């Protein structure tokens with residue numbers, strides 16, 4: 001099975017590789033595709049749409065049997081700002097599977113910076129004097145004290161996607 005993943009982000013790619021260990025013959029390749037939404041999605045719906053768009057674009061590449069899109073975003077409700085995560089898988093027939101991932105409440109100040117227009121990845125790096133947190137443990141990793149990394153969080157989403165795909169095709 002050939003799977004195109006719509007990102008060059010290391011944390012996301014590692015997640016697909018880990019989740020696909022069950023599919024021994026899987027060939028996973030990264031493709032640089034547009035998400036079709038803002039670089040910093042600011043609602044659950046926009047985040048999911050980004051994942052769906054990425055998966056559709058990825059599925060068009062080469063001999064891909066499926067395209068996977070993973071997207072992180074933020075939304076605000078009456079209790080504050082939440083980090084949210086979505087994934088989508090589009091297969092050869094154009095059928096789209098979606099799955100939501102973990103959400104955690106972000107420190108209010110961080111949410112405010114993002115609301116003012118700074119990408120979360122940039123806010124995180126400057127606040128924690130680090131480089132490329134988004135490709136490493138991620139905001140989720142930092143705010144869970146390393147208990148759940150960004151990659152691990154996306155592993156769960158990819159399993160939810162592949163599981164639905166297997167169920168649909170009786171595999």
Ligand SMILES: O=P(O)(O)OP(=O)(O)OP(=O)(O)OC[C@H]1O[C@@H](n2cnc3c(O)ncnc32)[C@H](O)[C@@H]1O
Pocket residue numbers: 006007008009012039040041070071072073119120121122124133134135137138139140141150
């Ligand atoms: O290269 P791509 O695949 O776009 O990977 P990305 O790290 O930019 O990830 P997303 O586009 O899915 O995430 C949207 C924005 O939210 C930020 N973001 C989301 N989750 C994050 C996390 O756990 N840690 C740090 N930044 C995060 C990220 O920096 C982006 O600006």
Ligand SMILES: [Mg+2]
Pocket residue numbers: 039
């Ligand atoms: Mg991005």
